[in-house]
Amino acid sequence: MADIALVGAGICGLAAAELLQRFKGNSVVLIESSSQFGTGSTMDQHGWFHAGSLYSLRANMASVDAAVRNMNVMADNYGWFLNAKARGGPERALGSWFVERQLQYIFPNAPRMNDGELSPSGSALQTLRNFVELSPRIAEAEARLGSLRSMDRVLGGLKVVGADMPMKTTQILLDLAGSFIAHGGTIRFCSRYASHRRCADGAVEIGLDDGSALKVDTLVITSGQELAKMPMVSGRVTVRKSPVMVSVPTLCPDNFVLVEDEATPSLSHIVHACDGKSYSVISGGYSAAPSDGAEQERCGEALRAAAATYFPTRSRDASSRVFFGTKVDVAVSETLRDYSPGIMELDANVLAAFPGKFSFSFMLADELARRVMDGAVVPRVRHAPARIDPLLIARARHETIARAIFAASRPTPSRGLVRVHPTAQTVALYGT
Numbered sequence: 465m466a467d468i469a470l471v472g473a474g475i476c477g478l479a480a481a482e483l484l485q486r487f488k489g490n491s492v493v494l495i496e497s498s499s500q501f502g503t504g505s506t507m508d509q510h511g512w513f514h515a516g517s518l519y520s521l522r523a524n525m526a527s528v529d530a531a532v533r534n535m536n537v538m539a540d541n542y543g544w545f546l547n548a549k550a551r552g553g554p555e556r557a558l559g560s561w562f563v564e565r566q567l568q569y570i571f572p573n574a575p576r577m578n579d580g581e582l583s584p585s586g587s588a589l590q591t592l593r594n595f596v597e598l599s600p601r602i603a604e605a606e607a608r609l610g611s612l613r614s615m616d617r618v619l620g621g622l623k624v625v626g627a628d629m630p631m632k633t634t635q636i637l638l639d640l641a642g643s644f645i646a647h648g649g650t651i652r653f654c655s656r657y658a659s660h661r662r663c664a665d666g667a668v669e670i671g672l673d674d675g676s677a678l679k680v681d682t683l684v685i686t687s688g689q690e691l692a693k694m695p696m697v698s699g700r701v702t703v704r705k706s707p708v709m710v711s712v713p714t715l716c717p718d719n720f721v722l723v724e725d726e727a728t729p730s731l732s733h734i735v736h737a738c739d740g741k742s743y744s745v746i747s748g749g750y751s752a753a754p755s756d757g758a759e760q761e762r763c764g765e766a767l768r769a770a771a772a773t774y775f776p777t778r779s780r781d782a783s784s785r786v787f788f789g790t791k792v793d794v795a796v797s798e799t800l801r802d803y804s805p806g807i808m809e810l811d812a813n814v815l816a817a818f819p820g821k822f823s824f825s826f827m828l829a830d831e832l833a834r835r836v837m838d839g840a841v842v843p844r845v846r847h848a849p850a851r852i853d854p855l856l857i858a859r860a861r862h863e864t865i866a867r868a869i870f871a872a873s874r875p876t877p878s879r880g881l882v883r884v885h886p887t888a889q890t891v892a893l894y895g896t
């Protein structure tokens with residue numbers, strides 16, 4: 465019998481499983497309905513690691529606090545991975561978790577800064593003021609990570625380099641999955657959680673959809689949007705569809721967030737690459753109800769229009785596609801979305817967890833581990849991660865789309881090389 469089962473091998477379940485498996489003597493099983501790690505929202509995301517700069521714009525303190533705590537937890541629990549690059553030897557190939565080109569925050573409408581003083585007024589000023597006031601706090605936590613990543617930070621003018629940066633999603637999943645396995649964890653792919661019940665002996669029995677059952681001491685459900693539909697959870701979370709635009713070739717070489725004023729959704733641009741070719745991934749503060757197709761269409765159009773405003777020529781010449789992913793956040797009120805991670809107790813020894821952001825899964829995993837292990841300090845990594853077949857990690861959706869665009873734009877082979885037999889169909893197509 466496993467001690468702990470987690471349902472869902474997205475970033476939330478995987479990060480928590482890896483940390484719980486680090487406790488000596490724990491036997492952890494991760495149950496995943498698909499045949500890969502990260503097939504849910506985890507691979508629909510933009511690849512933007514949130515250090516808190518974005519939330520400081522609106523002085524969203526819950527999210528700023530979460531981001532700062534998250535980085536401190538990362539420095540404590542994941543130094544092994546973040547330092548992997550500097551270790552040399554076989555672990556060198558593990559690489560680091562971040563792309564060392566932080567997101568710039570661009571305030572096109574903000575007043576000029578004179579000798580460090582902020583002048584005029586307006587909501588753009590308030591946004592900028594929040595950002596500037598909160599930056600040192602975020603930077604302090606980021607510096608701990610920074611020393612692990614050995615990065616330089618620069619600040620200047622109204623183009624401000626924030627602490628946020630792109631992250632290497634696949635590398636993070638590979639490292640966590642490898643560490644989970646190396647510490648003795650078990651993964652059950654193609655295994656779907658259907659129900660659970662408490663047994664007379666206090667254990668939790670998990671019913672799988674193939675009719676089999678599994679008994680554990682503790683169950684943690686981390687199945688993302690499926691979890692959000694469970695009657696005990698729905699109403700306590702907000703579910704939104706959010707558009708992401710992929711453009712080939714890149715619209716701009718920089719990673720940035722454009723912040724106009726409080727009323728206008730921000731626009732973010734991150735450069736990703738596959739097979740040595742770069743492409744743009746663009747998103748913004750746009751989202752729609754999952755059941756409202758028309759609202760989603762409007763959102764997608766608004767994102768396209770915003771990108772076209774900033775890159776009128778380049779976006780006209782680029783091939784772009786918009787896809788939608790599903791975001792689940794713990795609801796704080798009817799209208800307010802709060803991206804802090806949340807843990808809910810569904811039953812004795814049955815917990816549900818939502819990270820809100822991929823980035824915050826590390827802090828959530830720490831909180832879950834402390835809760836399940838009665839406040840015990842999370843132990844260090846004891847074994848180097850096992851080598852995981854990269855095919856066991858789902859591909860980022862933006863990458864799949866970029867590859868399709870690259871493939872479609874490849875020149876088609878010359879007709880002269882193709883021998884066409886004159887069947888009735890080809891005659892109809894090409895004429896005689």
Ligand SMILES: Cc1cc2nc3c(=O)[nH]c(=O)nc-3n(C[C@H](O)[C@H](O)[C@H](O)COP(=O)(O)OP(=O)(O)OC[C@H]3O[C@@H](n4cnc5c(N)ncnc54)[C@H](O)[C@@H]3O)c2cc1C
Binds near residue numbers: 472504512658791824
């Ligand atoms: C468009 C978009 C952009 C985003 N951009 C960012 C970003 O740039 N940065 C950031 O930090 N965050 C971002 N996020 C948020 C982030 O993607 C999510 O918060 C995070 O990935 C959620 O992870 P999860 O593990 O909780 O859920 P998921 O990744 O959805 O994982 C759930 C897993 O559970 C499995 N599962 C479901 N039901 C069952 C079952 N019954 N039995 C077994 N397994 C089951 C699924 O197959 C899946 O693997 C973005 C989200 C979206 C949609």
